[in-house]
Amino acid sequence: MALTAVLIAATSGCSDEAGKPSGEGSKIASAASSAAASLASQGAAALASATAEAQRKLDEVHNGVNAKDEVTLGTPSTGGDGRATVEATAHNTADSAKSFAVLVQFKDTDGNLLDVAVVTVPDVAPGQDGKATATGTHKVSGGLRAEIGTALRY
Known part of the structure; x- marks a missing residue:
């Protein structure tokens, strides 16, 4: 703009x-x-x-399993520094504590990729939720949405 x-x-x-x-x-x-x-x-x-x-x-995660269905994203926003942020919530369905690595894709309202971020949600207890905030790498502007590109539980 x-x-x-x-x-x-x-x-x-x-x-x-x-x-x-x-x-x-x-x-x-x-x-x-x-x-x-x-x-x-x-x-x-x-x-x-x-x-x-x-x-x-993401390549650093060893023995990760697809956990895309166990992760949800909140509503993205732009911080004071102009970078996109969004809260990721991971629900651990395993029977032991697990961590999650989530690739978040920040897109404009037309679906064009603006930025990406990887966030780790560490040590989520069995049956519990863990939260972490994903923050983009550079300034973005305009309408914003966030999607999960990949989510791994390990």
């Missing part, structure tokens, strides 16, 4: 009488377009890096 405002501000009032972009307006629009492409590229690289790090953390 902020990028759109920059593009609009950069290109408004920069046309000749026929409505065609003036030379200076074209330069500004071109620079704004380049900046937008650069920001998008940086955002994609940051997301790829966060996703790779999340997968690395």
Whole structure:
């Protein structure tokens, strides 16, 4: 959204009488377009890096079993630092204490992946719930939802 405002501000009032972009307006629009492409590229690289790090953390879990049905997520929000957060609740159905590793995917309202985080819910007693807060790795804005990508009990 902020990028759109920059593009609009950069290109408004920069046309000749026929409505065609003036030379200076074209330069500004071109620079704004380049900046937008650069920001998008940086955002994609940051997301790829966060996703790779999340997968690395999940790969460290040994003897984990799928526990996606045992984990629920609260309502996501954006903290004061602009990063997405959501509470994860893990219900232990095993007969001994278990820990959970949960990959949380933060998405916009259109389903586009914005960020990922892995949260650990440690030492949940049998038949009990454990809670932990997942926090994204970089700033996000706009509508937000959270989904469980992977949940492992170990």
